[in-house]
Amino acid sequence: MSSNQTNRHLLLKARRVVKEGRFVSLSLKGTLFTIFIYIGRNNDYTLNLNYCSCPFYLFNVLLRNKYDFCYHTLGLKYALEKDQLIKIELYTEDFKEILTEIYTCGKSLKLRRILSNVES
Template sequence: MEAIKQIHANRCITGEALEQLAVNFGERLWKALRAITERKVTKYIFKPSNKQIWVVSGKNRDYLIISDFYCSCDDFYINVVIRKKSKFCYHVLAKRLAEALNLYTCRNL
């Protein structure tokens, strides 16, 4: 998505990028931004392999993000995979935005 690439390049969210994301993701965007500001996005790096796993803490549990293409939440399975209503659930969007903005917690294990 072009807006996320722009955010990654600039390390900030412009009004234009925010507008594009809001049009594409609606409420998912605001939930993703809330997760980022509440420091709920964590990147785990496993040593010595350097394998990376991302976790976004939701209201009731933690959700596993693998790459940018899988989340363990029901919304991902139902609305992204089955119904194809959205490209991402808010957890994947939060991960992608947090990574682009460098606003996440990193844990080395």
């Protein structure tokens, strides 16, 4: 697959996950602190426009310098441009619990419970 084909594939995948509503903006109540989360089928990732905690980003962007981005960072950029993020404001304890679950278990069940209540 050529570089252009690969970039196009990543872009199409990025747009698809934005339409699926997989990007969440978590804000800490009473502060300006915000973190972005990608809700995956199996794993959740923390990210911003210049970094993603996914294995693809670690190996192909940071270590191998093969790509400039992963589809999660592309998707976040697209979601921000189209204002298609789920925005949630949390207290410190919930915020910490979600991040701890993502970094220790790979995904946050607490965030999924919060999202199911937001969508209901």
